[in-house]
Amino acid sequence: MLTSPPSFSDIKRAHQRIAQYIIETPVMTSKNIDEIAGCHIYFKCENFQKVGAFKMRGAANAIFSYRPEERVNGFACHSSGNHGQAVALAAKLAGSKAFVVMPKNATKVKVEAVKGYDAEVIFCEPNDQSRSQACQDVVDRTGAILIHPFDNYNIIAGQATAAKELIEETDDLDCIIAPVGGGGLAAGTSLIAHYLDPNMEVYLGEPEEVDDCYQSLKAGKIIPNKSSDTIADGLKTTIGQKNFDILKEHVKEVFTVSEQEIVDAMKLIWERMKIVIEPSCAVPFAAILKNPEAFKDKRVGVILTGGNVDLTKLPF
């Protein structure tokens, strides 16, 4: 397992390791969107990824980085969202068992999705203490290996492969922008952009309501989120230490956006591009629309992180 930030070789190896377990998702463009945004946007469609989100890349890399004899007791994680599904599916593909700790109030559809990949679901109270205790209990009971959703170099190397495909396929991007929550995708994206093209600018998009990354990079230390009140449910988490240390080296700027800006950007992509994306990945696009001068006429890569939304509870 990696014990330092992934090198270029680490990311290339991760990509080879997971290639057969992931989808090489398409890159989409839209003249209409480009006209509105005033730049040329290349959308990496991880909404079409297995389990409906880029999280499959990191989970597959983390799990397949263990040798078969290390996988016998299975893998554990806590997640109310995409990471749980990704660990469940990756473990199943590896012939291992998955144990997913989920809050009692997780939606039925998410619980069923995890169970659909043959994982065991362990319910906890919806707070940090109960969640940590439940994880510890399951590890003690089963000997499973805990897979952290973002503060883990193998996860970061796996998530980096989305931007790797995007950059390699589109060629000559001026900049790339990803959303930031815990920072697994953000750290992986910023590293691979740096390795493939040191001149490429890396931006992040973050909801104003949970702007820990913006605040942390300004302060030079991690400033935890005080709120979790955002529609971008994948971005509520405070960034991890490993992630922060990478981001402070490689990120040019974090743009924050309001809740209304996220909803408007999400609706625009659904309407004009005819694809279903989750609120979290509307955040970078909202940041582009809000800061046209920063992106004017540039070739911009955007990671659309996933498409798992509750269609009965849309914000428009």
Place this chain on the structure above:
Amino acid sequence: MLTSPPSFSDIKRAHQRIAQYIIETPVMTSKNIDEIAGCHIYFKCENFQKVGAFKMRGAANAIFSYRPEERVNGFACHSSGNHGQAVALAAKLAGSKAFVVMPKNATKVKVEAVKGYDAEVIFCEPNDQSRSQACQDVVDRTGAILIHPFDNYNIIAGQATAAKELIEETDDLDCIIAPVGGGGLAAGTSLIAHYLDPNMEVYLGEPEEVDDCYQSLKAGKIIPNKSSDTIADGLKTTIGQKNFDILKEHVKEVFTVSEQEIVDAMKLIWERMKIVIEPSCAVPFAAILKNPEAFKDKRVGVILTGGNVDLTKLPF
């Protein structure tokens, strides 16, 4: 202009004629959907087509089939939906003017879309008589050529190119299924399937509420719709005579589905495939789900006709 059902050569020429004005849309598959349906489905994604629907193919073929000197007075049509946008854009690309008759109660977003392609919008009362009169008036006033949305062999040849791409790309389909409204797409699909593979079965999907095609093929003559009460707003029209004459030669069966079956099928595609499709093109997929024995283990081509929906008025 074609005066008899398009031959194979006519459709090939139509395809060459419109190639530079349309998008060669992707064919998508989903293991998850295949498991649910019990067959192998190849979805032709015309929701990603220009103007968000296959109608661009027919309109472009009809308009570019006229010589430049014939295009000087422009083109007229009546449409509350995708055909109006398609004629507006195709006329613009041809350097001509478009006149689109729309009912007064058409949604603002559809009116704006047509105007966005520089077309002149003429409003009429929302009934057949007022619509016909408005079309006649505009033709008398401007000398524009009226482009019928489906009962027109050049339109049929253009719509056939969607299935042509699907069949040529996927190879070895056992059958193909399209929705049927006025019958432009249905007739084009059934013709090209017959030309490319005479053994390929052609099915149609139709809402129970507007089952004129089902009734007409059974009766051997056109039986107009008595109702227009369906969520599949692209399929409310009664089939045209030219369309009917083609369909009765080449269609194996019309499957009808209920409104709830349409909504359920639409939701399933949004959820599992992460794409936005309009209710009309959920109809063939609903037909597959309702008749699993007819499609069991087959390789099935499905035309997803478009993605123009009002996101603020979803049925789920």
